[in-house]
Amino acid sequence: MSVTGGFDVDFLGTFDVDFLGSFDLEFLGGFDVEFLGGFDVDFLGGFDVEFLGDAGMGENGLGDVVPDAVNGPHGDLNLDTAISYGNAPHIQQLVWNKQAKTTTLTVRRPHAGKVLRYEAYRVDGGFPITATALAQRVQVGTPWPFPAGDPPTPTVTIVDTNVPNNRLLTYFVLAVVENPNDLAHPTRTGISAFRVLNTKQ
Numbered sequence: 001m002s003v004t005g006g007f008d009v010d011f012l013g014t015f016d017v018d019f020l021g022s023f024d025l026e027f028l029g030g031f032d033v034e035f036l037g038g039f040d041v042d043f044l045g046g047f048d049v050e051f052l053g054d055a056g057m058g059e060n061g062l063g064d065v066v067p068d069a070v071n072g073p074h075g076d077l078n079l080d081t082a083i084s085y086g087n088a089p090h091i092q093q094l095v096w097n098k099q100a101k102t103t104t105l106t107v108r109r110p111h112a113g114k115v116l117r118y119e120a121y122r123v124d125g126g127f128p129i130t131a132t133a134l135a136q137r138v139q140v141g142t143p144w145p146f147p148a149g150d151p152p153t154p155t156v157t158i159v160d161t162n163v164p165n166n167r168l169l170t171y172f173v174l175a176v177v178e179n180p181n182d183l184a185h186p187t188r189t190g191i192s193a194f195r196v197l198n199t200k201q
Contacts, residue, residue: 079180080187083113088190089175092155096163096197103160103197105140105171110189113177115152117145119188122160126168126196133170145176169197 093106103122109115120140123133141158148156163169175189 079112083110083177083179083187083189087112087175087177088192089115089118089173091171091173091192091195094171094195094197096199098165098199098201101161101163101165103140103163103169103171105158105160105173105195106155107158107173107192108155109148109152110175110177113180113187113189115148115175115177116186117147117176118156118158118173119145119176120158120160120171120173122163123170123172124167126170127194129170129194140171148175163197163199165199167199169199171195171197 087110089110090108091105092108093104095104095106096102097104105120107118107120118141121137122140123129123137125133140160142161146156146158158173160171172194173192176186177189179185179187
């Protein structure tokens, strides 16, 4: 049997196959198989499989076949996912200087990956943040994006200048982290927890 396009199979129950003769498969496209129930195969003859495409999304570590627990969640647990999910930097401290009209952010680096730079933002208003306010966010720090250092330091200090008085302002930061699989295309982390500053005092 030859399969010339993508091939997806979901087994939702028990699946039993007995091969009493020779069995040849040639996959010319992608091949994905998910077994949600029992799976038993008896080969009483020859069995040949040739994959000319890839299994899953291709390269190991990018979403293809991994030895997860039988009843565990699907997906890889590797540096790629560690960098991309739940790996945001953290604003440790936010200090407002009313006279100088500045806000100083002390930012701790993410826990995984090599940080290249930070993107810090200020949003007008407090919680909840609206789509309009987020679209009008202001870049914070000079230079922008703010360098992480070489080698990256545990924390960096980013200063927001010309901070308006009599406002509620919300700050957040994300990091740009080296992509171990493609150095030319780094990865953005998720955003930090929001920190709200009241300059109405």
